[in-house]
Amino acid sequence: MYPEASIRVLHVIDYVEESYSAKLLVGSERLRERAHERSERLLEQAEEIANVKNRSISTTTTIGPAPREIIEFADSHDIDVIVLGSHGRSGLSRVLLGSVADTVTRRASSAVCVVR
Numbered sequence: 001m002y003p004e005a006s007i008r009v010l011h012v013i014d015y016v017e018e019s020y021s022a023k024l025l026v027g028s029e030r031l032r033e034r035a036h037e038r039s040e041r042l043l044e045q046a047e048e049i050a051n052v053k054n055r056s057i058s059t060t061t062t063i064g065p066a067p068r069e070i071i072e073f074a075d076s077h078d079i080d081v082i083v084l085g086s087h088g089r090s091g092l093s094r095v096l097l098g099s100v101a102d103t104v105t106r107r108a109s110s111a112v113c114v115v116r
Contacts, residue, residue: 007057009046010073011039012066036061067103074110083113 013035015028043059050057062069074082086101101114 007050007055008073008077008079009043009057009059010070011042011059011061012069013039013061013063014066015063066100067107070100070104071108074108079110081111081113082108083115086114086116 015032015035039061043061046057046059060073062073070082070084073079082104084101084104086099101112105112105114
């Protein structure tokens, strides 16, 4: 659709999301290693998809609360449009877990497109 657009793919690792019971079972350091491995796999998959479409992308992993990291990345890299997915949670689960998409939509200075 926009062949001249540059695409940046950001994956945010939020260590707070790891469950307490998982930390007890495998340890905090191993959970962090797994999170980084998962991030690498996700970004490799994004690069493979881009290659199939003859597109080039840049990938980045950051660590911290997802809404803050996404907004700061967009601001510091002059991003025109943030595209992010939504789990579609509602009700109590949304209140308890928060909504990255909702927070980014309300606080970002650039346009936001939420895909469900």
